[in-house]
Ligand SMILES: Cc1cc2nc3c(=O)[nH]c(=O)nc-3n(C[C@H](O)[C@H](O)[C@H](O)COP(=O)(O)OP(=O)(O)OC[C@H]3O[C@@H](n4cnc5c(N)ncnc54)[C@H](O)[C@@H]3O)c2cc1C
Ligand code: SF4
Ligand code: SF4
Ligand code: SF4
Ligand code: SF4
């Protein structure tokens with residue numbers, strides 16, 4: 132992979148050029164003492180040294196609410212598909228979120244390719260940035276998601292006075308040539324990047340005591356553990372953990388109609404297995420009607436089912452769920468570590 | 476990286492279909508016959524389902540109740556229980572709906588060829604099984620014995636009464652019926668569907684059981700099958716779960732790691748037994 | 755044929771009806787499909803052939819009971835509108851004081867001329883088909899429910915907590931700002947409007963079907979509230995639920 136250097140003072144012009152010339156640029160900005168991805172109006176808003184964002188950048192590829200079809204009622208109803216997409220630059224995406232997007236790519240393109248996701252994905256440029264300042268609940272190194280080798284067009288690493296830029300695609304290279312002032316990276320600078328990444332590893336506070344490859348097997352034998360009931364007792368079924376998760380991709384579908392009761396649309400919106408009615412059917416039936424089975428299902432998705440289905444991790448260790456969960460039970464790391472201990 | 480290019484069409488876009496006929500089959504159940512507006516066949520297998528849309532109300536999964544051997548149209552049998560089902564029940568001939576599908580794997584008809592088949596239907600479990608029964612009847616010589624055990628809650632709740640009578644009369648169909656609770660006029664068998672099993676004699680070496688009914692029914696029927704020596708691989712069942720997309724995206728239909736709309740809705744008991752949440 | 759709607763108010767601030775009048779443009783479009791036959795705020799003449807009755811306010815006087823029953827008899831569908839009608843609402847705060855005291859506070863010396871009973875939601879008197887919760891109701895949700903009823907559809911009111919919408923809105927959780935919130939046990943549908951506007955959720959839409967109140971209390975306690983504080987938080991809107999246990 133080719134690497135370049137952008138001096139820090141040249142970063143702002145690069146971003147400004149992208150904002151002015153290229154496309155909508157989305158980046159992490161400050162929000163009430165935390166960070167959130169949002170449209171950048173000017174470079175000054177961009178915070179590349181953030182820990183993590185409230186919501187993951189997947190929201191720009193798989194929006195919280197999205198129209199799938201439009202229809203018009205009548206004797207001969209009319210229906211048409213809707214798949215809106217515009218060019219987008221996701222600037223400052225952390226490696227774990229890049230890995231999560233790689234999972235979504237697979238989930239939305241396997242078997243029945245999803246035009247709504249894929250058309251947005253095709254138009255999106257991903258400019259990553261290494262996470263040197265991890266949030267206290269993150270455990271990326273244990274899952275191999277602290278850095279990314281693929282899944283980006285460009286990847287930045289802060290090495291003090293400048294950024295090393297790894298070029299991941301020709302699209303990324305073109306943007307760089309067109310809009311940034313760069314120079315070749317020296318061996319010393321690449322070594323510096325490694326050392327920054329190494330130092331960052333030491334800043335993670337949570338570690339898994341099991342390797343990700345062993346998770347499916349561990350979960351395979353943990354179904355009857357008392358942990359599920361015990362821990363889920365406090366669950367509020369509030370869905371915070373699944374809403375903030377970069378790898379969750381479940382949704383609900385509903386119809387809406389205009390006031391003329393004639394035109395309408397069918398839309399999807401984020402939904403998830405921690406919400407009480409996710410598996411409920413008409414009448415009184417609910418196939419996961421208790422907190423315990425929902426709590427267990429989510430953990431199995433994260434550590435086993437997704438892996439078995441898509442050969443990708445169902446959790447990238449970002450720690451957002453743990454930060455969001457008021458009941459303090461949502462962290463997969465805590466559950467996996469506990470089960471590992473139990474299995475000894 | 477994107478492993479596949481942007482597809483040309485939306486998997487969420489339904490085809491239009493015209494309602495040709497509505498027939499009442501029981502108190503809360505109606506049969507609907509549709510024809511796709513683009514003129515092509517639905518092209519389904521018995522045991523598959525469609526997602527049917529009533530625009531403005533919503534979309535839902537419904538098994539195809541007619542056999543693919545009967546061309547030109549297809550039938551759905553629906554019990555009114557909620558938004559879309561009730562709205563469908565209010566439609567009359569000539570109305571237009573949306574159809575996506577067929578989806579799901581369907582019954583393994585090829586494996587059933589040359590074998591004896593015992594079909595166990597509980598309540599509206601007969602809806603998808605009717606497709607299989609008529610398929611077998613239309614290709615009768617390709618299959619062995621056809622035994623149908625059908626259970627309803629009450630005589631009023633018997634579905635497809637006319638067809639049941641027809642099957643009764645056929646020499647090449649062994650049909651046994653029961654109701655959970657009889658009334659003054661009912662002279663037939665009373666008891667849950669498993670109580671019919673003593674009246675059936677089968678050759679466990681060459682029989683397949685195909686079971687569809689309410690969730691509570693499966694465990695009991697499986698126990699009966701085991702008593703008769705039918706191995707797990709030859710006990711076939713269709714499972715129901717909440718569904719939204721029907722195509723392996725929305726996540727609602729998961730049983731453990733399985734997506735019922737993709738890997739199902741038809742499973743062998745050998746598969747079901749490995750799933751902790753299935754039945 | 756146009757559907758006929760009626761609006762009725764009991765004890766409450768009538769804020770919910772005003773909320774409906776607040777979006778006239780939408781109302782005009784809607785009037786293509788409905789006749790509004792009994793709407794105290796908007797029209798004076800009254801007819802009694804309505805099919806869908808929107809009832810606002812809680813029941814706080816004996817005399818209101820037969821009136822509500824009559825509405826139920828006439829209407830095919832009864833919809834409770836707003837926190838007062840759905841839950842008893844803010845009016846239930848008075849349930850925690852002796853009745854005489856309430857009367858004195860409200861009417862002073864004239865108190866002896868009024869009959870007053872513990873405030874209760876309309877569902878405690880007659881069966882209610884659907885609820886549009888909130889104090890005040892959300893316009894969009896009111897329109898959504900009305901459209902659903904006109905299409906012959908059961909309106910979808912979420913059965914998940916406000917946290918879902920709050921997270922989707924990209925808010926920083928109030929607990930992270932050193933405050934507290936009833937969002938985790940309260941029914942969503944308002945798009946977490948209070949939190950998005952820098953306040954917290956005080957539960958005006960009532961609880962979800964199966965709220966984990968114990969867990970919520972524990973969390974509130976952990977964030978510095980006493981049992982007394984917690985009861986007061988819950989009582990603002992959900993007092994009737996507590997007394998009716
Ligand atoms: C593979 C499959 C085949 C089916 N075949 C038939 C059939 O042949 N005849 C029949 O009468 N019923 C069948 N059902 C059940 C039928 O799908 C539900 O009764 C129907 O979805 C209820 O929808 P509603 O809008 O009327 O109810 P609501 O309660 O208003 O449900 C709202 C939505 O939730 C989902 N949902 C609710 N209940 C179910 C459920 N039981 N299964 C799946 N999704 C649900 C649907 O998306 C539905 O539109 C089948 C279900 C599945 C999964
Ligand atoms: S685990 Fe935590 S965040 Fe997730 S639903 Fe339960 S309480 Fe909410
Ligand atoms: S499960 Fe939690 S830690 Fe894992 S990716 Fe999702 S939000 Fe991040
Ligand atoms: S964890 Fe739950 S909500 Fe998230 S993708 Fe898996 S099933 Fe869906
Ligand atoms: S602010 Fe309230 S509603 Fe929002 S996430 Fe926090 S607890 Fe839930």
Ligand code: SF4
Pocket residue numbers: 888889916937940941944945946947948949954955956957958959960
């Ligand atoms: S946030 Fe809470 S208090 Fe505010 S409108 Fe919603 S439910 Fe009511």
Ligand code: FES
Pocket residue numbers: 717718719720721722723724725726727728729734735736737
């Ligand atoms: S119904 Fe959506 S994944 Fe199966």
